[in-house]
Amino acid sequence: MRILLIEDDNTLGAAVHDQLAADGHSVDWVQRLDTADSALAVATYDLILLDLMLPDGRGLPFLRRLRGRGLGTPVMILTALDQVSDRIEGLNTGADDYLVKPFDLAELSARIGSVARRYSGNPNPLLTHGNLQIDLAARTILRDNRTVALTAREWVLLEAFLGNPGQLLSRARLEDKLYSFDDEVESNTIEVHISRLRKKLGADLIRTERGLGYRLGQG
Secondary structure, three states, X not given: OEEEEEOOOHHHHHHHHHHXXXXXXXXXXXXXXHHHHHHHHHOOOOEEEEOOEEOXXXXXXXXXXXXXXXXXXXXXXXXOOOOHHHHHHHHHHOOOEEEEOOOOHHHHHHHHHHHHHHHHOOOXXXXXXXXXXXXXXXXXXXXXXXEOOOOHHHHHHHHHHHOOOOOOEOHXXXXXXXXXXXXXXXXXXXXXXXXXXXXXXXXXXXXXXXXXXEEEOOO
């Protein structure tokens, strides 16, 4: 997934950024709401992580503006405000989840996965696709009852295809899920990752539509 992290605390922001990057996600980290607006104007995100107290304003009015202009991107609030009334206000404003600081980074990863599955239309983390048994929460996969190990970025690509069954995904769209503004992307990176997924999970897992993109094969 491509994630926009809006957090002004350098220590926490760096820790969250590194955790999500290790999970294979593409993360753009900004520390101000105006910078977040600029990022949203030029990139499409799968998730926004939003602090509520930023140097140039509060997070809830910002979230209210996003929802008011029709942005449906899931938003998870990360904040030290721990009163029940704060949580209720955040959720009623349009947040999809609310995590109180300090939090465990592994819990953050789990909650991100849960939100992503809800938005893909299948909250069940256990999937079967052909001869593959996939646990999206535990990030484990069996092929003909044998465990297959995937890299973090291979997992992100696989989840992109599983979350959009039958849909054509362009190389640019897949790159957006893997790389942030600061990353340098080799021209054949997506092809390399897809080739490795096919070798590990089956040649027919992902279909190439030449010049257009890729599509999940039939299970």
